[in-house]
Amino acid sequence: MSNVIVIAEVRGGKLKRPSLEAVTAALQLATASGGKVHAIACGSGLDAACADLASSGVHKVVAIDGPAFANYSSDGYAKAIAEQAKAAGAAAVLMAHTAMGKDLLPRVSALLDGAIVTDAIAVSCEGGVFGAQRPVFAGKATMTARAAKAPFCASLRPNNFAAASGGGSAEISKVAAPAGDLLAVVKEIVASGSDRTPLQEAKVVVSGGRGLKEPQHFKLIEDLAAAFGPGVAAVGASRAVVDAGWRPHREQVGQTGKVVSPPLYIAIGISGAIQHIAGMRTARTIVAINKDADAPIFKIADFGIVGDAFEVVPALTKAVAEIVQHK
């Protein structure tokens, strides 16, 4: 009974990329624990997503499929997943730390009466004991923890593991989604913008702060983000400009906003308060553009330009757009 379960996230019939990152972590754990990886997906019309899962390197796919699960229900999904996880002999259960992962995995863990760590950046299994590393205090410290109870559940921070592309063709077993009394059900999903890239999944995050002086100057930030091409970059904001009402809270990067770790983070007109740095310090490469050469942001930036955002950013946008267009 040392199998590792991945709870896959399917939205609009499509497998979400962070679920494939969870497969990578699960394969790593299963190698150490001597178990197999079972992926469990919930929803209605899961064939395409399950085909992607089956060829990701997992050993088995369980599809809990049916009209009763057409809309996400944390209690409905959790109950069905917990039953399947028990049947599969789950020693560990992994899921991506997305909006759904945060909502669903703790409930699954409660039903299994197991241990849970969230927002993990690394997982391990040594001598049969599962463990994880995770940021605490919004990344001001890193906790290394180990499970003292089974099963071990962990949600994984997106962009920290490579997406699995293991190949293979795992067996897909279908289970009918149970019709039953659901306590909470999603009624509607409203797109919050045209085709905005989610902040925590973006390859590039371009963030603006007080240095932009006026809310309308965020156009500079949006233009630079757009220059990277469709679906690549997301717009972020400092707490100061969110609290001032310039930008919505969903764009806030930092301790009371989102913690992001994209390959590239560009901070523009952001001085670098402890609060903000906590939310982006794990980005692979940090670029800072600020008028003040003494701004704390330059202490953690890989590349800095000291200068006026209104002069530097349009030039950068133009240069990026030229490169992206010629690719």
Place this chain on the structure above:
Amino acid sequence: MDIVVCIKRVPATDAAIKIAADGKSIDPAGVQFELNAYDEFALEQALRIKDQLGAGSVTVVTIGPKEAQKELRDALARGADKAVLLTTDQWVYDGASTAAALAAWIKTTPCQLVLCGRQAVDSDNNQLPANLAGRLGFACVTEAGKLTLDNGTFTAERDIEGAREVVSARTPAVISCQKGLNEPRYANLKGIMAAKKKPFEESPAQLGAPAVEIVSLALPPARAAGRIVGEGAAAVPALIAALREAKLL
């Protein structure tokens, strides 16, 4: 409606963190503590629901140190009816054992709605509300940015990646509150005076062993020193070259 609000005393968000000698906790010396920022939205929402319904009660509960009396008193001064301090001298970082202890306590008290902050900004788990709901068999919505209550059912909205989810649910429920749900009130003098006469219970928390043990707590590795590539727009080509070299463009 009887509402329970779960709160936590945490280090202030602008506090620099130092690791204690045991290598498993933070050094509290010089650290200011405060009510967890997200819990302010949970408390405010509870007070608004009670006002809206014109009936019911708001009980604030925490599992924490004796010092958390301060945050509970503040919640009473803002309008909560009763405070419960379940004491422990351990750092409350483990979601599973905390949820189990809270669930056991909630089962002893009238409660149709539990409101929590989306996460405590110390342990940053973002797991207690859903874990608690699972143990209580309650409906759950996490990270609610909007909440409308109507006669035992409610509609909550939460941000998901690139969109907003509208969730319909019914009580009893656990809801975790996101920043922006409301504009929290502060205590006034009248509230502070009234708080002194409100019920305040204190007893040891019935916490089981943590389901997750801390092996170590460490400061993250410092980032390697970067470089200023230049000044003004003239530095853009140098930055582009550096990004291309790092295969980011």
